[in-house]
Amino acid sequence: xxxxxQPEDQVNVAEGNPLTVKCTYSVSGxxxxxxxxxxxxxxxxxxxxxxxxxxxxxxxYGFEAEFNKSQTSFHLKKPSALVSDSALYFCAVRDRTSGTxxxxxxxxxxxxxxx
Amino acid sequence: xxxxxxxxxxxxxxxGTSVKIECRSLDFQATTMFWYRQFPKQSLMLMxxxxxxxxxxxxxxxxxxxxxxxxxxxxxxxxTVTSAHPEDSSFYICSARSGEGSYNEQFFGPxxxxxxx
Numbered sequence: 001x002x003x004x005x006q007p008e009d010q011v012n013v014a015e016g017n018p019l020t021v022k023c024t025y026s027v028s029g030x031x032x033x034x035x036x037x038x039x040x041x042x043x044x045x046x047x048x049x050x051x052x053x054x055x056x057x058x059x060x061y062g063f064e065a066e067f068n069k070s071q072t073s074f075h076l077k078k079p080s081a082l083v084s085d086s087a088l089y090f091c092a093v094r095d096r097t098s099g100t101x102x103x104x105x106x107x108x109x110x111x112x113x114x115x
Numbered sequence: 116x117x118x119x120x121x122x123x124x125x126x127x128x129x130x131g132t133s134v135k136i137e138c139r140s141l142d143f144q145a146t147t148m149f150w151y152r153q154f155p156k157q158s159l160m161l162m163x164x165x166x167x168x169x170x171x172x173x174x175x176x177x178x179x180x181x182x183x184x185x186x187x188x189x190x191x192x193x194x195t196v197t198s199a200h201p202e203d204s205s206f207y208i209c210s211a212r213s214g215e216g217s218y219n220e221q222f223f224g225p226x227x228x229x230x231x232x
Contacts, residue, residue, distance in 0.1 A: 036223070043121075043208050043225040044159075090158065101212075102149060103221060107158045 002027045002095045004074075006106035013081045014114050021076040021109045023065075023091030032094035033074045034103070035065055037087045044090065050074060061085070081113045117143045119211050121224035128199055129232055136194045136227045138209030144189035145211035149221065150182075153206040165192055199231045 004025045013019045025031050032051050036044040048059025055067045065076045076089060091106040118141040128134050138148060147166050151159040163179075165171040165186035173179045181203075183195040192211075196203055206228050210221040 041206070041226070041228060043119075044210075044223040046220075046222075049220070102161055102164060103210075104161075105158045 002031075002093050002104055004033075004091045004093045004104060004106040006089075006091055006109045008109050009107075010110045010112065012112045012114060015083050016080050019078050019081040019085070019111065019113070021089050021091075021111060023074045023076065023106060024072050025074060025091075025093050026072065027093055027096075029096065031074075032096065033065075033067065034092040034094070035059065035063070035074075035076050036090045036092060038090065038108075039087050047076070047089075081111075083113045083115050086111055086113045117141075117211075117213070117222045119145075119209065119222045119224040121207075121209055121227050123227060124225060125228045125230075127230045127232065130200050131198055133195055133197045134199055134229060136196075136207055136209075136229075138192045138194070138211065138224055140190045140211040140213075140222070143211075143213045143222075145192070145213055146189065147212045148186055148192040149210045149212075150184060150192075150194050151208045151210070153208060153226075159208060162194075196229065199229070201231045204229055204231045 034049045035047040038044050047063050048057050050057050050067045058064045063078050088108050090108050092103045095102050120139045122137045150162045153159050162177045163171045163173045165184050167186050167189050171184040186192040206226050208226045210223040212221045
C-alpha cells in the first residue's frame with residue numbers, strides 16, 4: 001500500500017533560520033509526491049511536487065524539497081523561515097494503484113516560526 | 116493555477132437537518148472530484164471520489180446514504196449531509212482534477228466548516 005509518514009507533529013524554528021519538515025514515503029514504483037500548506041480554516045494550497053527529473057524541486061514562497069530515493073524521503077525545506085510560514089504542512093503521495101490516482105496524505109506537521 | 120470554489124464557507128445547522136455543500140471548478144472542466152473531511156488537528160481523510168455522470172465511489176467506512184454526492188456536470192459536484200448530527204461537524208474540503216492520467220493535478224477548494232448543533 002502507498003503511504004507517507006510525517007514523523008513530527010510540530011516543528012518550531014526561529015525566524016530567519018532554515019527549516020525542514022520531514023516526510024518519508026512507501027510506494028510501489030516511482031512516487032508522485034506533493035507538499036501542501038494549510039492556513040487556519042482554509043483549504044490546501046499547493047507548494048510543490050515531484051514527478052520525475054531533478055531531485056531538488058523548487059516551489060512556491062521560497063520552499064523546496066529534496067527527493068531522496070535511497071532514503072525514501074521528500075523533506076520540505078526553506079533557507080530562511082518567516083513568521084508567516086507558520087501553518088500546517090501536508091506531504092502527500094498520489095496512489096497510482098487505485099486507478100483513480102487519489103492522494104494519500106500524511107498526518108501533517110504544524111510549523112511554528114518564532115519571531 | 117486552477118481555481119476551485121466551495122459554497123458555503125461556513126454553515127451551522129440543527130441536528131436532523133440536511134446540508135448541501137457545493138464544489139465548483141471555475142476555469143477548467145473537472146472530470147473527477149474528491150471529497151475529504153478533516154477533524155481538528157488531523158489529516159484529510161478521503162470520503163469519496165466522483166466522476167462526472169456516474170455514481171461516486173466511497174471509501175471504506177463512509178456511509179453513502181448519509182453523504183450523498185452528485186457530480187452532475189463537469190464544473191459542479193455537491194455533497195449533501197443528510198440528517199446531520201453533531202458528530203458530522205467537521206471541515207469538508209473538495210478537490211477537482213481535469214482529465215484522467217496520473218500527471219493531472221488536483222486543485223483544492225477552500226473548505227466548508229460544518230457545525231451541527
